[in-house]
Amino acid sequence: MANFYTDNSDLRHHLTHPLMQRIVALKERDYADARKYDYAPFDFEDAMDSYEKVLEIAGEISGEIVAPNAESVDHEGPRVVDGHVEYASGTVKNLDALVKAGLMGISLPRRYNGLNFSLVPYIMAADMVSRADAGFVNIWGLQDCAETIYEFASEDQKQRYLPRVCAGETMAMDLTEPDAGSDLQSVMLKATYSEADGCWYLNGVKRFITNGDGHIALVLARSEEGTKDGRGLSMFIYDRNDGGVTVRRIENKMGIKGSPTCELVFRNAKAELCGDRKMGLIKYVMALMNGARLGIAAQSVGVSEAAYREALAYARERRQFGKAIIEFPAVSEIITMMKAKLDASRSLLYETTRFVDMYKTLEDISKERKLEKEERDEMKRYQRQADAFTPLAKGMSSEFCNQNAYDCVQVHGGSGFMKDYACERIYRDARITSIYEGTTQLQVVAAIRHVTTGTYLNMIHFYEEQPVSGDLQNLRTRLKALTALYEQAVEKVTASKDNEYIDFQARRMVEMAGHIIMSHLLILDTERNESFRTSAEVYTRYAEAEVRRNAAFIESFDINDMAYYRKN
């Protein structure tokens, strides 16, 4: 009887972070729904109790249904039948269970039949579903797109589409095209307005679309004829019930094989404009991508968790030279590091989630009433922090997820290379996390300005000021030395005022900031919960080695050395 919520006390630790009191009060508008809806909470304790009960349901479905189906889904995969997707049978069962449990539209307001939950329990559910099956979480997790409809669509559209998402219809975001991957400004899918019919029609091709045959899709298309860049793109809502889009093929992928990655053909597909024309890429896709990146960070953490558990179980069970292999220092170090990286990325994930939750909720409130000055300042501060932490969380956790998957196979030795153990699937599934929704390299591009403008440094100083007990101060002291190295490196690189050079060193600087921030977060976790001590100690040591490595590289590097790295 596996329950992925109750078997993992780390989740409860993050759910009960002190900031939750404020987040939930804002999200619930001081519990104004309590008398209006029979499932609304009347105070903070009641809300947290509901969060836990709902997470127990999500944990049970993850452990009892989704995880046991993962292997068959990986083998069976989805198929194209008459231009539409047919999921693997296990996927159908997973989805049915989650829909019947009412785990759709978790963070949408109650007036659209959502649960109006904070983003934290939603991301936590994604964390658990990912641990169960990294491919399946994509189908379920695309309910994220509903957030974009909620934020930018008209009230009429919200009332027509959001209750459908809450009732279990799936979504897709149709952005990528054969010639527009990372560079979405090149999107060509054509949107034409028909005066006669009073609606838009879409024509063209989209590629690599996850769950491309979902019921409701957000489509990025060129609405302004003759334009070439991002300013000619608008966002559209396509309803599968209207028809006009067929699935030409499903990609044969290395991993997450249960998730249908579709090539779509739009032939006069009727669609509705979402929000304002020309704002598609500039505003809406950016919002969509930020939400999706947080989702991939959650997916990465879930896969890391699965990798860690598989490795731990195998290392305890496998005996060589008369003892369990976990008793060998070389193996136990791998396992310890896996847990430290897992804990560090999870702490960063939920810290980021809280920042996003704070600013999004305040922004939502600002549509109902004028915010007080302190609230406006607070919103701006959290928005900046969310912007800074989202690419960091996505980048670091997806890289750690890959490292953990690699180490999981390593612990299994020869058996890990065979198809007989789950670690083989985990290894393939992990690989995509550092690629889609922006590669790690693109996360660095998004993160670097928070290195140069000092957002990360300010956060590091903020963490340094949080009170902790005496013995944790020693770790803090070590981190302060690393922060000095980070500052020196940033100073040296930015002083060059050479953008190519800054880009060249960007990943090193972003990672330095990431390691220091994650160490601080683990120290704060340990202050609240002693069970994090090992990870705080281990991760800080790892951070020390990593930060010094990057600092040494930058320190001894001359700007002219870049010539060695240029390839044409």
Added chain:
Amino acid sequence: MSLKIVVLAKQVPDTRNVGKDAMKADGTVNRAALPAIFNPEDLNALEQALQLKEKYPGTTIKLLTMGPPRAADIIREGLFRGADGGYLLTDRAFAGADTLATSYALSCAVRKIGDFDLVIGGRQAIDGDTAQVGPQVAEKLGIPQVTYAEQIISAENGKVVVKRRLERGVETVEAPYPAVITVNGSADDCRPRNTKAIQKYKYAKTPSERQGDESAYLCTLCEERPYLNLTEWGVADVDADLSQVGLAGSPTKVKQIENVVFQAKESKTLTASDSDIEELIKELIVNHTIG
């Protein structure tokens, strides 16, 4: 067209994951060592009821369970999965009941509920494994029964159509209702608890669970929302005859309980062909069963 369904459910010790301390020295079940759960086949029964509710809007499902006060958990668990209400039969006088006394008590409660089309329960409970209670309830109510149901296909115009899972195949039968149906473990698994229902019903309690330890706000809430108050019935509430309930109404007397370790391996099926029979005879000679 809507139905009124009563689901019979029992809280049982989880005998599926039995540890060393599952039995006491005297050979009785150590209930304290085993978690109390919703009897698995009763969950299959609840799922059949929920599917009928989806098929026939307006259908209502009420759970009926007999047990100690904590068996109210079973009613809540049903509410979390989509049932509309429930009744807890609890009374010291009901304690120690065998299947005869249990089915008598349940049939009294079903009569008390009165207006119903279908009574659906699991085939058997994992603690006693008798499979007697469902059929006995039908007998006592004087209504038809369909056992080993795998799927209740329809219930319209006074006729219920049921697919039964039998040892060597399936059989689809029709019966007039009101009727009692007992559901097999091979039927669809029960759906998970629902996130809205769990938030709606989490404060649902029986009067004996609500011992005045609640906040003023919760008290007001329970007044405004009658569904938060679960019905609790004793012997007198269901007009039962005291001599027919509990230990007094149970002719079954436990003489001795023995721990048995199963020796038998898996069963084996042979055809009537000469070669199969010859192989069997050889095997029996080799293991000295015959010869």
